[in-house]
Amino acid sequence: MTTPDLDHIGGHPGDGPGDDRLVTQIRVAEVAAAAARSTPGVAHLQQGLWGLVQQLGAEAWTRVTGRPRPDTAGTEVAVRVDPVTGAVTVTVDVMLVVDGRRPAAVVAGDVQRRIGGAVYAAFGVAPGRVSVHITDVAVPG
């Protein structure tokens, strides 16, 4: 897999968020979603209301990558580039349901660490913030 160069996102000031940034956000979301899903205690990620809107990026994604858009449900990623310094900030919001076998607060801490590590490993940028929203605890019955 080619590593997208985050430093070049939005390299044309004034362009606003274009396909490049959208595609990069989806790439980051894909990595973050996989990291969250693999964390013990996570039952599943929860599709957010506005996550549905992001499916709009599917066309641009497929045009650029030639792959179907990955399932990033429940993961929202923002990539910002400081117009002056060029510094890249990545923030991740993940919405998930825990399975009730481990304390939700422990699962959340694990999810944050795993997402941080996975995003850094894939893109060389550690997320400035990983917010975890637990929408449900799967209780039996």
Next chain:
Amino acid sequence: MSGAVPAGLDQAATTGGPGPGAPVLDDATLVARARDGDIRAFEQLVRRYQRRIYQLALRMTASRADAEDITQEVFVTAWRRLPELREDAAVVGWLYRTATNRCLNLLRSRKPVAEMDEATVAADRPADDPQRGAENTARREALVEALGQLPPAQRAVWLLREVHGRSYDEIAELVDTTPDAVRGRLARARVQLAERMTPWQ
């Protein structure tokens, strides 16, 4: 055509006002309060929009029972999912989106033979101005019947734009396509409807 839309929306807004004595609050305020668990705030939202959602569902499904069920589902889901609604003012768009999806899902699962039970639907007659009322009723019935012959997605596009005044961008999101494709579908729907309306003339 666009000139006719605001009148319908105004009407919906006045009939959907808050209960007696309650101040009229904007959507964003109501959504913010409802998110905090304020059921009365949510009830105001339901009063404000249930008519529009019901009418959309009714004209999509041509069944009162289905339209009622869909309207109920849409609002109960909205209540459940309020915490996820990031932009408080966007609640109307969200309601339309959910309603449209439910309608399309329902129509997909219906057997073709059960497609229409318009006999249960076409009989609403307004009380005022009998002459004009009767004409309008006949026009409406002919249109409802013609609508029933459009493919569901096209029907949705036409209703959302022409009757509910939603934007091309919003409709594009709703039916998962581009604004240009929406314009194309809308034009096609208009032509087909106009063609089917002609015998009534």
Next chain:
Amino acid sequence: MAVNELGDHLRQGHPLPCGRLVEDVFDDLDRGRIDDHGRTCVHCATARRSLTTLMEATRALVDDPAEPPPNLLDRIMQAVRAEGRRGEALPLVPIDDTGAAVVPDLGPVDISRQAVAAVVRYAADTVDGVRARSCRVTVDDADVGALRIEMTLSLRYGAGPANELVETVRARIGSALHGQVGVRAGAVDLEIVDVWPEEGP
């Protein structure tokens, strides 16, 4: 006749036999304008009639008199109330396996109030002879980092001394919050509001 001819052409795309697009005729109608060709062309006239019929019918549908049934609002609100009191998410401190707060702070964590209430209710229900009724979860202002629980209970007649049952419920709630949520129970207010007979609930 002209109508059928028009129909055939409409299906193929939308140019009229005279070369005009139906879309353009529609736009002209919508804007209330007409040019020399439009005034004299029989095809344009036919299209205009069809489209005018459609536009009139559309206005009639915008003024749709179909109303949701009067009890729909109540049905919706009943279902919403059944969902229970719902508020904003509760903040949660991420911890490691030893229970210590995660350092460095990577970002905020929250959990839905409903989710915590479900855990707490379920914990109370596991006590034989006890049923959770209402449940309110809030941040305990008097105990930083803990959650306050206010719950009403129904007991089975003859299930045992009420104060023992209540203490068992309290303990179960505490361990459920610890084990499933990862947070301490602060004040746990339990109130018995009902007793049900031996045979059933």
